Amino acid sequence: MTAGRLSLRVVALGYLALLLVVPIGMVFYRALENGIGPAWDAVTTPPAQHAFYLTCVIALIAVPLNAVFGVACAWLLARYEFKGKRLLDTIIDLPFAISPVVVGLALILVWGREGWFASTSVIFSTPGMILATIFVSLPFVVREVEPVLREEGIDQEQAAATLGANAFQILRRITLPTIRWGLTYGIILSTARALGEFGAVAIVSGKISGRTETLTLYVEDRFQSLDLAGAYAAALLLALIAVAVLALMTILQRKHKDH
Amino acid sequence: MGGLSVAWLTLIVLIPLAAVVVRSFEGGVGEFWDAVTNPQAVAAMRFTLIVSIVVAAIDAVMGVLIAWVLVRDEFPGKALVNGLIDLPFALPTIVAGLTLLALYGNKSPVGVNVAYTQAGVALALLFVTLPFVVRAVQPVLMSLDREAEQAAASLGAGPIYTFRRIVLPALRPAILAGVALAFGRAVGEFGAIVLISGNLPFKTEVASVFVYSRIESDSTTAAAAVSVVLMAISFVMLFGISYWARRAEKA
Numbered sequence: 236m237t238a239g240r241l242s243l244r245v246v247a248l249g250y251l252a253l254l255l256v257v258p259i260g261m262v263f264y265r266a267l268e269n270g271i272g273p274a275w276d277a278v279t280t281p282p283a284q285h286a287f288y289l290t291c292v293i294a295l296i297a298v299p300l301n302a303v304f305g306v307a308c309a310w311l312l313a314r315y316e317f318k319g320k321r322l323l324d325t326i327i328d329l330p331f332a333i334s335p336v337v338v339g340l341a342l343i344l345v346w347g348r349e350g351w352f353a354s355t356s357v358i359f360s361t362p363g364m365i366l367a368t369i370f371v372s373l374p375f376v377v378r379e380v381e382p383v384l385r386e387e388g389i390d391q392e393q394a395a396a397t398l399g400a401n402a403f404q405i406l407r408r409i410t411l412p413t414i415r416w417g418l419t420y421g422i423i424l425s426t427a428r429a430l431g432e433f434g435a436v437a438i439v440s441g442k443i444s445g446r447t448e449t450l451t452l453y454v455e456d457r458f459q460s461l462d463l464a465g466a467y468a469a470a471l472l473l474a475l476i477a478v479a480v481l482a483l484m485t486i487l488q489r490k491h492k493d494h
Numbered sequence: 495m496g497g498l499s500v501a502w503l504t505l506i507v508l509i510p511l512a513a514v515v516v517r518s519f520e521g522g523v524g525e526f527w528d529a530v531t532n533p534q535a536v537a538a539m540r541f542t543l544i545v546s547i548v549v550a551a552i553d554a555v556m557g558v559l560i561a562w563v564l565v566r567d568e569f570p571g572k573a574l575v576n577g578l579i580d581l582p583f584a585l586p587t588i589v590a591g592l593t594l595l596a597l598y599g600n601k602s603p604v605g606v607n608v609a610y611t612q613a614g615v616a617l618a619l620l621f622v623t624l625p626f627v628v629r630a631v632q633p634v635l636m637s638l639d640r641e642a643e644q645a646a647a648s649l650g651a652g653p654i655y656t657f658r659r660i661v662l663p664a665l666r667p668a669i670l671a672g673v674a675l676a677f678g679r680a681v682g683e684f685g686a687i688v689l690i691s692g693n694l695p696f697k698t699e700v701a702s703v704f705v706y707s708r709i710e711s712d713s714t715t716a717a718a719a720v721s722v723v724l725m726a727i728s729f730v731m732l733f734g735i736s737y738w739a740r741r742a743e744k745a
Contacts, residue, residue, distance in 0.1 A: 239653060240567060247563040248575065250556055254621055255581060261596040261603070262589070307499045315496070323500070325732065329507055332728040334682025336702040337721040340709055341510030344517050344718070351513055369506055431586030433685035434702070438709055451588045451685070458592060458689060467596070470589045477584035485577055 259474065265463070266471035277468035282445045286453035286469075293361070293436075293449065294429040297368040301425050305376025306418065310410075312377070313384035330373045338370050339438025359441035364449065367435035372428040376421030383417035384410075416491050420484065427480045431473065511725070518718035529719035537696045538704035539723060545612065545700070546680035549619040553676045554669055557627025564628070565635045582624050587685025590621050595690055610692030615700060618686040623676035630672030631665055638664055667742050671735060678731040682724060 266274050277283065312324060330338070344350055346357035346366070357363040391413070395405045411418075433451040440447040444456060450473055457465035519526050529535065564576055582590065594617055599609045608614035638661065646656045684702040691698040693707070701724055708717035 243559060244563050244567050244569060247556075247560045251560065251575065251578065254617075254624065255578060258593040258597040258621075259581070259585075262593045265596050304499060304502050307495050308503070311496050311499055317496075323503075325736065326503060326507060328732060329511070329728075332678055332682075332732045333511070334684060334702045334705070334721075334724050334728075336684050336705045336709075337514060337682070337724060338510070340705065340714065340717050340721055341514045343709065344513035344714065345510045351509070366506065370510070373506065427584050431584075431589075433586060433588045433688075434706075438706065451586045454586075454588050454592060455689070466592060470592050473586050473589050474593075477581065477586070477589075480584050481577060481580055484580075 262467055262470055262474060266467040269464075273464060274468040274471065277462075277465040278472055280465075282448065282456075283453060283465070283469060285445050286448045286450045287472075289361070289364075289447070290430055290449040290451075293365050293368050294426055296365050297372060297429050298422060298425050300369055301372055302376050302418065302422055304373070305421055305425075306380055306414070308377045309380035309384055309414075313381050314389065327374050327377050330370055335371060335432065335434030336438065338367055338435040342366055342370070342435070342439050358439055359443070360447060363439035364436050364447065367439050368429045368432055371432050371435055372425040375425040375428065376418065379417040379421035379424070380414050383414050387413050416487070419487060423480060423484055423487075427477065430476060514718050514721050514725070517715060518722045520715060525715065526719050526722075529716040530723055532716065534695050534699070535701075535704060535716070535720050538699045538701045539720065541612070541615075541697075541699070542681055542701040545616050545619060546677050549616055549623060549680050550673045550677040552620060553623050553627045554673050557624075557672060557676075558631055558665065558669060561628045561631040561635055565632060579625050579628050582622050587622060587683070588689070590686040591618055591689040594618055594621060594686075599690075609690060610694060610698060612698055614690040615687055615698055618690050619680045619683055622683055622686045623679050626676040626679070627669060627672035630668040630675070634665055634668040635661075667739075671739065674731050674735050678728055681727055 278287075308323075308327060312320065342363055343358055345352055346354050346363060348355065348358070350358075357366070391409050392405050395409050400408070431451060432449075433455070436449055437452055437455070440449070440452060442448060442452055442456065448456060450469060454466050454469045454473065457463070457469060518529070530539075560579070564572065564579075585593075594614070595609060597604065598606045598614070598617065600607050608617055642660050643656050646660055647653075651659070682702055683700075684706065687700055688703060688706075691700065691703065693699050693703050695704075699707075701720055705717045705720050705724070708714070708720070
């Protein structure tokens with residue numbers, strides 16, 4: 236092996252170690268330095284439990300809605316030619332390009348007390364947080380499903396239609412099995428983003444402890460209250476979820492390739 | 495179904511974004527101009543742009559280097575390192591910020607403290623934008639035909655010359671696409687920065703944090719004006735990438 240190759244490897248791995256591995260290792264160490272007991276206690280306080288519960292509720296509503304919309308939109312983009320298709324394509328990517336802070340502001344201007352659709356039950360409460368979460372995680376399912384639909388073509392769907400299958404039967408028997416993998420990836424990515432969103436949710440939630448705090452907001456709350464043990468413990472929980480998501484994606488992709 | 499999808503997209507995405515634009519111009523163009531030329535807003539936007547450019551440039555160099563090592567080198571644990579690259583996408587941004595503070599904050603066990611500094615902001619952005627260039631370059635590098643490189647080497651070209659003249663031109667579109675995505679992400683990033691920057695106006699305050707502080711103090715018109723500038727930058731990046739990708743495809 237040449238010295239040049241070795242030095243490239245050292246620089247690349249050293250960069251990853253200093254930027255990713257050692258800092259994340261440090262959070263694990265800090266969260267667990269007094270044993271599992273205190274960390275467990277820190278993530279099972281009533282506000283922490285409520286934050287966990289609320290995070291799950293939001294994801295359980297936002298992700299299925301994204302999945303249904305995502306499949307419909309992917310279908311539209313893959314199967315039809317229409318005016319403004321390129322525009323639609325670009326709009327779907329917007330949530331990836333817009334700062335979460337701007338998303339939060341936008342929702343306040345529409346749903347806030349003096350907003351266009353003024354309401355008292357959206358901002359500073361769960362519906363607003365759900366809207367923010369849907370916004371930021373909207374493109375994942377479309378972007379994963381659309382290329383699969385495009386690649387598979389319409390032969391099977393047409394054959395089924397010729398044989399007398401109705402639209403619902405085609406969707407259930409042909410289309411859904413075809414897009415199974417893409418849909419699964421889209422849902423996993425969408426879930427990870429929903430669980431981890433901070434900025435947009437922070438703005439629309441009002442950050443009311445024990446009421447409108449998700450897990451990510453709870454991490455910030457504990458940090459700002461100088462309860463570092465609590466912040467590290469909740470961060471550890473979120474980091475474990477992230478690692479689980481990555482592991483799941485890797486395993487599924489390997490399985491998918493084998494088929 | 496098509497109509498329903500468009501209606502949903504309009505309700506969730508378009509109407510809220512339109513509300514930001516309308517609000518920013520509510521007091522007329524004069525008020526909009528005053529809001530975006532407010533010295534604190536200008537300082538925040540200038541710092542955001544400079545730090546994003548620096549971060550995107552470092553991403554370009556380190557991203558190509560990491561992709562190169564992942565594709566052309568062999569070492570034990572390579573699959574694990576490859577999986578690690580996606581971690582910044584999966585990890586919640588607030589955890590990313592806390593993570594960096596745990597090692598490089600004011601209680602740093604290694605004696606490096608970047609909390610409340612511009613370097614700290616850059617570090618947080620390098621963390622969250624790490625995967626973009628690596629993941630854009632990696633597949634291109636994998637599919638690259640190595641015959642041209644071997645021919646150059648056999649004709650006596652050194653490794654640096656071969657890389658610069660043969661590999662780099664093939665990677666350029668992927669590098670640019672990755673850099674554009676990283677830059678766009680850096681301009682709007684909030685969660686990873688909020689803990690580490692300390693949000694000192696005229697020093698470490700970035701545009702997204704400036705918008706956040708204006709929302710908190712109920713100056714939504716000023717917040718909307720700076721948001722419109724941020725959105726304009728995002729649009730230029732987004733349309734720029736797709737226009738340029740289409741042109742590259744044709745060529």
